[in-house]
Amino acid sequence: MNNFVQFFTISLCCIYCLLTSPLQAKWMAHNFNVMGTAAEIRFYQPALMSEQQAQRLLVKLVDVMHQIDESMSPYKSNSELSQVNQEAHAKPLKVSADLLSVINKAQYIAKLSGGIFDITFASAGHLYQYREHIRPTELQLAQASKFINYQDIALDEKNSTIHFLKQGTKIDLGGIAKGFAVQKCLTILEQAGVEHALVNAGGDTGLLGDKLGKNWMVAIKHPRQPDKQAALLPLANEAISTSGDYERYFIEDGQRYHHILNPRTGKSAKKLVSVSVIGPDAMMTDALSTTVFILGRSAGFKLLEQFSGYEAIVIDNELNMHFSTGLVAN
Template identity: 35%
Template structure:
């Protein structure tokens, strides 16, 4: 998944722990091969190659993750959209290059989650528009974390953390009976070290943060980052970061992006409606917190 993955478990047997961790990594490798946008023989690439032509029969995992992605799109007014890839590819954050506006407008015609047709009975996926593409980069890390935890539990591990970049799934309690403490990063930190603005104790839940500080460049005093609005093809500017907390890491992963793009007001409304918890930091640094976690957050100095 082109990022750092770490698994931490609590066990009374080192041998048992290592065996379970290896099986969890193997499961993530399997999922990555199945769902990889960049691999020619993945099911996602097969769907993309057949866009506008014919449906593709897929595995239960591919069907499940795409279904979760569409659910997120439906509940974020399309702010999260796994078909935004053709526009994302136009931006070069490494070389600080902005795409031509005409190119963006042309590629936007290929974007739209409603172009995805899911046939659950036949386990088929079809992209209606030729040239459209599915890229699961915004949900695959959380989904893989959920599945890794399932494998760990099946192999006798009762507690631990799976962290795939900024997408984290915790389960059980620490050996001392306490919650796992997860930090929320300061989106405007002043040093190279990770500055934490708050921590929260969690168990049996997922947490993900999307921020404008992850991949960006500054040009003419303006920040251009990778969290693009699927309707405009340009970065969304309502937030500095959005953190989402709920049971499934697949949903925290996808909704963190969608909530960020929606902006603070609509984002908070969506969290409340869905029964999720979260922390949103708007473009001016104002912090919004859902009622369910206000008492549990510990703020840094």
């Protein structure tokens, strides 16, 4: 074999190896703040995904979460949600597909829970300022609570509009929007061919697959000792959301005022201190953890029976931990 033929043959072999050998896979991760909380995205780069593609995917996911925040934050005066709260009482207001989808799901859970999950809690909720230790007077609360009623929201899916039937109605998606953001990111990851991923936003975590043959270990915070864990759960390919009375609160005269309000009273729910719901969809676990928190252990566990694949771990006021039927059986 002459030198030219030998060189040509070796070159072809090298090109073939480059084309057929998988690209080096690795974990991609990013920690950032969004939606008023710490967030994390972590995924295992598929073998045939280039470094550039993986970086672009990571940037896209972060952008998606920021876009949802810009749209659904009640604290940003120019957000789509703020516009709804300002204008939807006057006339039907056209909204984005994402916002309509989240409100529609919230209304679905409101109906099944008998109004316990109710995004119009914000009609009274906006009167609380937890950092400043401000709460409404009984008179202010009584007046504002008249506008807490999910049935005063008129949705038109065909025309993508929302209309408040009463002036004074306000909505807040704090009990469902982060779960929606997590689930949307998981969908994008799955469509991109990713098989192992974690997306977290505050108390909401979504998992795609496992951690390369091992379960993901997800911690539940201790509700009264911030540096400790109440439980460490081995999970894979599911979501978990935790609602607790220890995230946004203040204590006055020995009483804890926190952000999870009972829509029937406009006051902080008192039956539990922490609820974690596990299930297949992060938006649902987010909303259901809030709902079970307000209902309490017995009624909350009974409600979960309506939702196949969803289970809960609750911590009561004496810091005892309780498990729903499906978890006890397993």
